Amino acid sequence: MLLRTDRMAAxxxxxxxxxxxxxxxIATLFIASILPAVVPDLARxxxxxxxxxxxxxxxxxxxxxxxxTLAGAIVHGxxxxxxx
Amino acid sequence: xxRARFRDGFAASLPIVxxxxxxxxxxxxxxxxxxxxxxxxxxxxxxIYAGASQFLALALLTSGAPLLVSxxxxxxMNLRHVLYGPALMREAGADxxxxxxxxxxxxxxxxxxxxxxxxxxxxxxxSEPYMFGLGIGAYAxxxxxxxxxxxxxxxxxAGWPAISAGLGFMLPALFLTLLLSILSRRQLPVxxxxxxxxxxxxxxxxGTSGILLGMLAGAITGVLRR
Numbered sequence: 001m002l003l004r005t006d007r008m009a010a011x012x013x014x015x016x017x018x019x020x021x022x023x024x025x026i027a028t029l030f031i032a033s034i035l036p037a038v039v040p041d042l043a044r045x046x047x048x049x050x051x052x053x054x055x056x057x058x059x060x061x062x063x064x065x066x067x068x069t070l071a072g073a074i075v076h077g078x079x080x081x082x083x084x
Numbered sequence: 085x086x087r088a089r090f091r092d093g094f095a096a097s098l099p100i101v102x103x104x105x106x107x108x109x110x111x112x113x114x115x116x117x118x119x120x121x122x123x124x125x126x127x128x129x130x131x132i133y134a135g136a137s138q139f140l141a142l143a144l145l146t147s148g149a150p151l152l153v154s155x156x157x158x159x160x161m162n163l164r165h166v167l168y169g170p171a172l173m174r175e176a177g178a179d180x181x182x183x184x185x186x187x188x189x190x191x192x193x194x195x196x197x198x199x200x201x202x203x204x205x206x207x208x209x210x211s212e213p214y215m216f217g218l219g220i221g222a223y224a225x226x227x228x229x230x231x232x233x234x235x236x237x238x239x240x241x242a243g244w245p246a247i248s249a250g251l252g253f254m255l256p257a258l259f260l261t262l263l264l265s266i267l268s269r270r271q272l273p274v275x276x277x278x279x280x281x282x283x284x285x286x287x288x289x290x291g292t293s294g295i296l297l298g299m300l301a302g303a304i305t306g307v308l309r310r
Contacts, residue, residue, distance in 0.1 A: 013307050018163055020306020021299065023263075023271045024278040025140055025161050028298035030259035031282040032143055032291060037256075047249065048256075055257045056264070065261045066106045072257030077250020 043083055051076030088208055093217025096203065100195045100218075101225040108226045110254035111138055112233020117252055118146045122234035129230040133193070133223065136262065137161050139255065140295075147292040157296065160303075168197045175201055176210035184212050191219025273309055278302030 037048045051072045058064075058071030108129060115125035120142075132138050137158050144154040169189055173180060192200075196218055204210060237251060263275065281301035286294030 016309075017303050017307045018160075020271070020274045020303045021161050022136070022164070023266050023274050024299045024302020024306070026136055026259055026262050026266065027275040027278040027302060028282045028295050029136070029139055029143060030256060030263055031279050031298065032286065032295050033256040033259055035283065035286055035294075047253070051253050051257060052260065055260045059261055059264045065258070065265055066103060068261040068264070069106065069110070069254060069257045072260070073250040073254045076253035076257070077246045077248075080249040081246035 046083060047076045047079040050079045088203070088211050088214035090213040090217040093214035093219075094221045095217075096199055096214075097196075097218045097221025097225075100199065100222045103195065104222055104225040105229040107135060107258060108229025109233035109236070110251075110258055111135075111142075112230040112235075113237030113251045114139065114233075114255045115142055115230075116234050116237035118142050122231070125234045126227065126230055129227055132158070133190070133226060134158075134162055134165075135193075139259070143295055144292065147290070147295065149292040149296070153296065157299065161299075165192060168192045172197065172200055172204070175204040180210040181212055184216075188212060188215040188219050191215070191223055193222060196222050270309075271306075274302045274306045277305040 034048060034052075037045070039045060054075035055068050055072035058068035062068060111129065112122075112125050115128065116122060120128070128138055128141065132141060140161065141154060141158060144157065149157075169185070169192065172192070173182065200215060200218060203214075208214075267275070278298045278301055282294045282298030284294075285297040289297075
């Protein structure tokens with residue numbers, strides 16, 4: 001109410017800034033979370049690769065955030081188990 | 085028209101409950117693995133109660149970002165919530181009661197807001213008991229998911245490294261899935277620039293700088309791109 005959000009111009013610079021903050025933050029968080037695991041060792045990199053592919057496959061197959069996340073976690077863990 | 089009751093709101097929260105629990109669970113796991121105690125992780129969920137922002141808070145606090153910078157960053161990320169109350173009440177109508185809004189408004193997450201607004205646009209009459217039912221269901225799911233996640237990530241699975249590794253990957257997996265869900269032609273430059281700057285700044289300066297500069301670069305890209 002105090003901000004008089006009804007006066008915020010549609011498509012104005014403030015609206016564009018705020019609407020971009022969320023996607024920018026999520027992209028940043030994703031990169032920050034996987035960067036430590038990116039190492040020049042295929043055996044250590046493999047769980048990250050398979051987990052990521054499982055997320056991509058799970059999302060495009062189900063369009064479900066929860067299921068795709070779960071698929072990635074399961075495949076990542078299974079890869080770690082198989083590599084030993 | 086009969087006003088919707090508390091239990092109607094609670095029933096309407098069930099889809100949100102099922103969606104929140106695994107994400108809150110992954111937050112609990114991530115928080116304990118990042119060094120927070122179970123109680124600290126639970127209190128973060130209790131007070132902040134904002135999905136991606138809680139993960140951002142974890143990343144910033146564990147990387148040593150100043151508290152004020154972290155707070156301002158979280159505020160910027162959640163500023164859209166300021167619009168939810170007015171938008172909901174505009175749809176609710178002039179005679180809608182807001183006597184207890186100071187309490188149920190805390191529960192206006194993206195999903196709760198969307199559910200409530202959808203109900204109003206489908207012709208349901210606004211009621212505060214409904215808002216309480218909707219909000220409490222979602223909130224309880226978030227808190228219980230966090231609690232269970234802290235138990236799983238707090239060492240209970242130390243003897244199962246594969247399961248522990250899988251749980252540790254839930255956070256990156258969640259972020260990637262969220263990215264895919266919001267991916268659009270309009271947001272592609274924002275995401276690409278934010279990602280590139282994060283990599284560069286993290287490698288050149290620090291993890292904290294990478295997160296903050298990446299977010300800022302992405303947001304500025306959104307402003308410049310009409």
